[in-house]
Amino acid sequence: MAAMSWRSRFRIARLVARARPSRPGRPCRYLKAVLAAVAVPVLVTAVGIGLSRWDGGTTVTPRPVEPTAIAAPRRVPETTPRLPSYGAVPRLVLPGALTEAEPAPIRARSLPREHAGRTSAPRGTAAPVIALVIDDMGHNMETVRRAAALPAAMTLAFLPYVQDAPRRVAVAREAGKEIFLHMPMEPASPAFDPGPGAIRAGQPAATIRANLEAALARVPGAVGVNNHMGSRATADAGAMRAVMGLLRERGLIYVDSWTSPRSVAEKTAREAGIPFGGRDVFIDNLRDPAAIRRQLALAERRARRRGTAIVIGHPHAVTLGVLEEWIPEARARGVRFATLSAVVRQPRCPEARTAALCGPREARAVTVRAAACGGTGC
Numbered sequence: 001m002a003a004m005s006w007r008s009r010f011r012i013a014r015l016v017a018r019a020r021p022s023r024p025g026r027p028c029r030y031l032k033a034v035l036a037a038v039a040v041p042v043l044v045t046a047v048g049i050g051l052s053r054w055d056g057g058t059t060v061t062p063r064p065v066e067p068t069a070i071a072a073p074r075r076v077p078e079t080t081p082r083l084p085s086y087g088a089v090p091r092l093v094l095p096g097a098l099t100e101a102e103p104a105p106i107r108a109r110s111l112p113r114e115h116a117g118r119t120s121a122p123r124g125t126a127a128p129v130i131a132l133v134i135d136d137m138g139h140n141m142e143t144v145r146r147a148a149a150l151p152a153a154m155t156l157a158f159l160p161y162v163q164d165a166p167r168r169v170a171v172a173r174e175a176g177k178e179i180f181l182h183m184p185m186e187p188a189s190p191a192f193d194p195g196p197g198a199i200r201a202g203q204p205a206a207t208i209r210a211n212l213e214a215a216l217a218r219v220p221g222a223v224g225v226n227n228h229m230g231s232r233a234t235a236d237a238g239a240m241r242a243v244m245g246l247l248r249e250r251g252l253i254y255v256d257s258w259t260s261p262r263s264v265a266e267k268t269a270r271e272a273g274i275p276f277g278g279r280d281v282f283i284d285n286l287r288d289p290a291a292i293r294r295q296l297a298l299a300e301r302r303a304r305r306r307g308t309a310i311v312i313g314h315p316h317a318v319t320l321g322v323l324e325e326w327i328p329e330a331r332a333r334g335v336r337f338a339t340l341s342a343v344v345r346q347p348r349c350p351e352a353r354t355a356a357l358c359g360p361r362e363a364r365a366v367t368v369r370a371a372a373c374g375g376t377g378c
Helices: 006-018 029-052 141-148 165-174 205-218 236-252 265-272 289-306 316-331 339-346 350-358 362-373
Strands: 129-137 155-158 178-185 224-229 253-254 274-280 308-313 335-336
Touching: 029 165, 029 350, 129 141, 129 178, 129 224, 129 289, 129 316, 141 165, 141 316, 155 165, 165 178, 178 205, 205 236, 224 236, 224 339, 236 253, 253 265, 253 316, 253 339, 253 350, 265 274, 274 339, 274 350, 289 308, 308 339, 316 335
Parallel strands: 129 155, 129 308, 129 335, 155 178, 178 224, 224 253, 253 274
Antiparallel strands: none
16 A cells, blocks of 8 residues: 555545445445455465465564674684792792793703612712803894903803894803804793794794704804794794704704703704703892892802802893802812803713813712712713
8 A cells, every 4th residue: 555656546535535334334336356356465465474374383573683703713822831930949030031931940850760779979089160151142232242351160041033143152152152043932921031033832843943043153163052032932842853853963962941841852952863951040030139149059059069050140240240259169169160161061960971071080989989989870
């Protein structure tokens, strides 16, 4: 009816007005026709609606139409679990500018089972030996000169991407310091950028080798490699096997900074047959002279107990200042200093390793003890 034109409605109204009843109480034939014309479409429509709601004798109640809901994006779980925080260990919170958000706690390393029970040299036979390492070298020439002037045998680890890296490496080498490549590696947190050319977990072995070769070319004379950041990369066995394969070809050593408790660097280095070492103490987790001295005292105690200790610091002005004062004091207490390669390349036995570094008298004493325990020395 809504679609009927106004002309049709007018004609029907005029016909109704002219109609005369043929019998009292009954509509005329015109009115019957009009009513039929109106009622038939309405009836057909009603029947259609009824049939649409009938399904095998069961009335189907129409469900209200709900607005289309936008599915929330599925959260992908993190592939790398969160690492333990240094916050749980006193005085061991690393500055974010130098390391990752959640570095691993200091990892206690043990000798193989056959060496268990003799992990320290007898008193009076050997002086404790400390291998000092300064990481993150190369950003500033003045800092390079100051670190190179420290009065001790030590190792400076240079980042490969710093400006004019070969010339700054040459300054340290001329001062008699040992050179390491401080190789950028992927951290666990994407918020930290290890730098260009970093080794990353899951990279093809060819890419890892190319990045490592390019970095070694930027740090001429490097005798070994240690990791810059690297919590994710050092936990990837494939990546570390590629690294150790190239180091074996070059005759280089690897030292793990232990930024992750899941590191497989030691395992892959042993498999590749290359010399391996690991950090014992970070000395400048807090850039405070008193805190740095406490860490150095801890390193000295470990060196006296185990024979050697690998100590890592960074080229902060406060760190270098403390080392300039502490090194002569430590010498006066009988502490000896050596490069990383001298410590790492020694036999596993702490007694034999320390004696070889300290002099003929200690070496003879260890030789006598070695003969007494089957020639192993420990």
